[in-house]
Amino acid sequence: MGYGTLPDEPEFGAGSDAPAPVAPLSDRAAKVVRTATSGIADNPHVEYLLRLADDRLILGQRLSEWCGHAPILEEDIALANIALDLIGEASLLLAHAGELEGHGRTNDQLAYFRDETAFRNVQLVELPNGDFAETIARVFFFSALQVPLLEQLERSTDATLAGIAAKARKEATYHLRHAGDWMLKLGDGTDESHARLQRAVEHLWPYVHELTWGDAVDDALAASGVAADVRLLAGAWRSSVERVAQAATIALPADGWKATGGRIGRHTEHLGHVLAELQSLTRAHPGATW
Amino acid sequence: MANETTGSQWPLWEVFTQAETGDPHEHAGSLHAVDGEQAIQNARDVFGRRGKVVSLWVVPAEAIVASVPSDAGPMFEPGNEAAYRHPQFYKVPRGVRIY
Amino acid sequence: MTMTPTVQSTPEDATKLAAFEARIAAGEHIEPKDWMPERYRRQLIRMMSQHAHSECVGMLPEGNWITRAPSLRRKMTLLAKVQDEAGHGHYIYCATETLGVSRDELLDELHAGKAKYSSIFNYPTLTWADIGVIGWFVDGAAIVNQTVLAKASYGPYARAMIRICKEENFHKRQGYEICAVMSQGTDAQKAMLQDAVNRWWWPSLMMFGPPDSASSNSDELLRWKVKRYTNDELRQRFVNLTVPQAQAINVALPDPDLAYDPTSGSWRFGAIDWNEFWAVVKGHGPLNRERVAARKAAHDDGAWVRAAAEAHAAKRAARSTAAA
Ligand SMILES: [Fe+2]
Ligand SMILES: [Fe+2]
Ligand SMILES: [Fe+2]
Numbered sequence: 001m002g003y004g005t006l007p008d009e010p011e012f013g014a015g016s017d018a019p020a021p022v023a024p025l026s027d028r029a030a031k032v033v034r035t036a037t038s039g040i041a042d043n044p045h046v047e048y049l050l051r052l053a054d055d056r057l058i059l060g061q062r063l064s065e066w067c068g069h070a071p072i073l074e075e076d077i078a079l080a081n082i083a084l085d086l087i088g089e090a091s092l093l094l095a096h097a098g099e100l101e102g103h104g105r106t107n108d109q110l111a112y113f114r115d116e117t118a119f120r121n122v123q124l125v126e127l128p129n130g131d132f133a134e135t136i137a138r139v140f141f142f143s144a145l146q147v148p149l150l151e152q153l154e155r156s157t158d159a160t161l162a163g164i165a166a167k168a169r170k171e172a173t174y175h176l177r178h179a180g181d182w183m184l185k186l187g188d189g190t191d192e193s194h195a196r197l198q199r200a201v202e203h204l205w206p207y208v209h210e211l212t213w214g215d216a217v218d219d220a221l222a223a224s225g226v227a228a229d230v231r232l233l234a235g236a237w238r239s240s241v242e243r244v245a246q247a248a249t250i251a252l253p254a255d256g257w258k259a260t261g262g263r264i265g266r267h268t269e270h271l272g273h274v275l276a277e278l279q280s281l282t283r284a285h286p287g288a289t290w
Numbered sequence: 291m292a293n294e295t296t297g298s299q300w301p302l303w304e305v306f307t308q309a310e311t312g313d314p315h316e317h318a319g320s321l322h323a324v325d326g327e328q329a330i331q332n333a334r335d336v337f338g339r340r341g342k343v344v345s346l347w348v349v350p351a352e353a354i355v356a357s358v359p360s361d362a363g364p365m366f367e368p369g370n371e372a373a374y375r376h377p378q379f380y381k382v383p384r385g386v387r388i389y
Numbered sequence: 390m391t392m393t394p395t396v397q398s399t400p401e402d403a404t405k406l407a408a409f410e411a412r413i414a415a416g417e418h419i420e421p422k423d424w425m426p427e428r429y430r431r432q433l434i435r436m437m438s439q440h441a442h443s444e445c446v447g448m449l450p451e452g453n454w455i456t457r458a459p460s461l462r463r464k465m466t467l468l469a470k471v472q473d474e475a476g477h478g479h480y481i482y483c484a485t486e487t488l489g490v491s492r493d494e495l496l497d498e499l500h501a502g503k504a505k506y507s508s509i510f511n512y513p514t515l516t517w518a519d520i521g522v523i524g525w526f527v528d529g530a531a532i533v534n535q536t537v538l539a540k541a542s543y544g545p546y547a548r549a550m551i552r553i554c555k556e557e558n559f560h561k562r563q564g565y566e567i568c569a570v571m572s573q574g575t576d577a578q579k580a581m582l583q584d585a586v587n588r589w590w591w592p593s594l595m596m597f598g599p600p601d602s603a604s605s606n607s608d609e610l611l612r613w614k615v616k617r618y619t620n621d622e623l624r625q626r627f628v629n630l631t632v633p634q635a636q637a638i639n640v641a642l643p644d645p646d647l648a649y650d651p652t653s654g655s656w657r658f659g660a661i662d663w664n665e666f667w668a669v670v671k672g673h674g675p676l677n678r679e680r681v682a683a684r685k686a687a688h689d690d691g692a693w694v695r696a697a698a699e700a701h702a703a704k705r706a707a708r709s710t711a712a713a
Pocket of ligand 3: 528557560
């Protein structure tokens with residue numbers, strides 16, 4: 001299953017008591033397809049930036065929930081560092097997306113005034129933190145893709161994106177190192193930590209595939225040299241994950257059900273709650289400056 | 291059980307940071323970590339948050355041999371008094387630049 | 390001010406004590422391996438551990454707003470600030486360890502509800518304005534305290550304070566900036582700000598501790614340069630700094646007795662409710678139990694993580710000896 005194909009039309013339209021002249025179904029379906037692949041603006045470049053940005057904003061938000069509650073003081077500091085890096089990257093990417101979009105939306109407006117269906121992050125990053133093993137495994141899976149991806153984006157024809165990627169690549173390299181070290185410590189630690197990490201990996205596995213999911217947006221940007229085709233990085237991702245999993249004595253699960261949809265605005269039930277928290281104050285005072 | 295693993299019983303490491311290449315590594319503080327990799331990572335996060343660090347050393351505290359306060363007299367006072375080791379001890383004719 | 394010799398005191402101790410006090414009077418620092426009176430060591434452990442605990446418990450009230458910060462910039466600066474507080478806790482625990490007590494033991498006391506920490510953190514953060522006001526008042530008060538602690542006679546504590554003071558400045562400025570922006574904002578924002586100021590002002594004054602008349606430890610601590618000024622002196626300094634800052638952003642401080650005294654150049658302020666202070670110190674503040682429970686839960690829930698790190702290091706060490 002997957003949402004890469006055409007989403008179904010809703011069975012009940014809004015305002016059915018006031019029938020208006022309706023366009024032929026085929027036209028409406030075409031419009032839905034376009035919404036699915038480039039929902040915010042009809043601009044794959046903006047769409048792509050939102051995908052990069054939203055991954056980071058939501059994962060950073062999740063990681064910041066640990067602040068004050070980590071297993072050891074040093075890890076409060078480390079997780080906050082990763083969260084700060086990610087939110088910083090998101091902030092730059094959203095600002096760039098807003099400029100390219102050309103409707104005068106700032107990074108804050110994009111972060112705080114979009115609904116969940118307009119978010120383009122993978123579902124992996126919106127899941128609840130779970131225990132420390134889940135938190136670490138998620139950062140590890142995510143960063144293992146970001147390092148090779150950002151390496152390529154450093155050569156983007158979009159100079160702003162290339163600049164952001166150069167900074168982010170260094171950060172992701174460290175995130176991978178930190179999470180990778182914990183993968184070893186937890187996997188090859190005690191029986192309990194091994195069992196917890198194994199469970200975490202199995203829990204997250206259905207969501208990792210979406211990291212290398214691509215569609216027409218990727219096609220368009222790969223063609224123009226703005227972005228790398230993320231689908232081509234699946235092999236590199238897999239081998240770096242395998243290397244660490246092996247050292248950590250963790251078995252990678254067989255592929256089963258695969259989550260998709262985040263990239264086109266179809267999320268898990270969790271994202272709405274993440275955004276309710278993230279956006280509540282700002283939306284309660286629209287127009288206010290903070 | 292939990293008491294045995296709060297982390298403060300982990301080996302102690304002394305952290306030295308270098309602010310710019312060419313500068314000496316200076317003592318920044320200490321931390322506990324189970325191994326060198328964790329010590330380096332924690333040192334980076336704890337002492338390198340505000341930039342200004344280009345290189346880090348972490349040294350197991352037990353590897354440091356220190357002078358003890360009661361040695362201070364015999365160890366350092368003779369040196370402090372060796373005025374001839376300081377350049378100001380030597381008179382040079384006015385107007386001559388030595389270096 | 391009496392120095393009652395303890396029972397075990399020997400003539401040798403008296404000589405050492407005299408030498409110790411002479412060093413302090415001469416402005417020297419005391420280092421971990423130096424001889425020090427047991428009372429000095431105990432007082433330092435008491436003060437420093439309270440300070441370290443305060444940094445860590447202090448993460449909680451502000452951490453409460455990280456996920457809801459109203460802009461990306463505010464989110465990042467708050468996260469960075471709360472992260473700094475964890476760093477401060479870390480520095481001070483390490484400095485305290487040089488006195489021969491482990492972080493372990495100190496955390497056990499905190500989690501058992503036996504350790505003290507700054508009472509201010511037992512109050513709730515109800516609105517975003519609280520984040521601004523905490524930075525302004527609470528970090529502002531901390532700076533007043535810590536700037537003098539940076540001159541404390543115990544070397545490791547003084548060094549930790551110097552590092553911390555550099556970082557605190559950003560904390561106070563980010564807080565005051567939040568307040569300044571809100572004071573220029575919508576009516577709702579202004580009301581939120583004033584309400585937060587009303588709630589935090591008095592507890593902030595209590596942060597400097599009981600009045601000199603009721604502070605039992607002060608004389609000795611001052612003589613040994615563990616403290617450099619009395620609680621009341623520091624409290625007055627804080628008030629004098631803060632009043633003009635409040636005026637500058639049009640915020641009222643909730644004290645009808647606040648008045649400038651041209652003779653002393655100080656702002657006189659009304660009576661502090663010391664009953665409230667002692668109640669909160671003794672565990673009857675709004676959030677004492679929740680704060681300790683949250684720190685304890687983090688620690689207990691993390692036990693398996695710390696155990697894993699140790700087990701892994703032990704396995705690796707065993708493998709490398711086996712290979713050698
Ligand atoms: Fe602090
Ligand atoms: Fe320590
Ligand atoms: Fe602070």
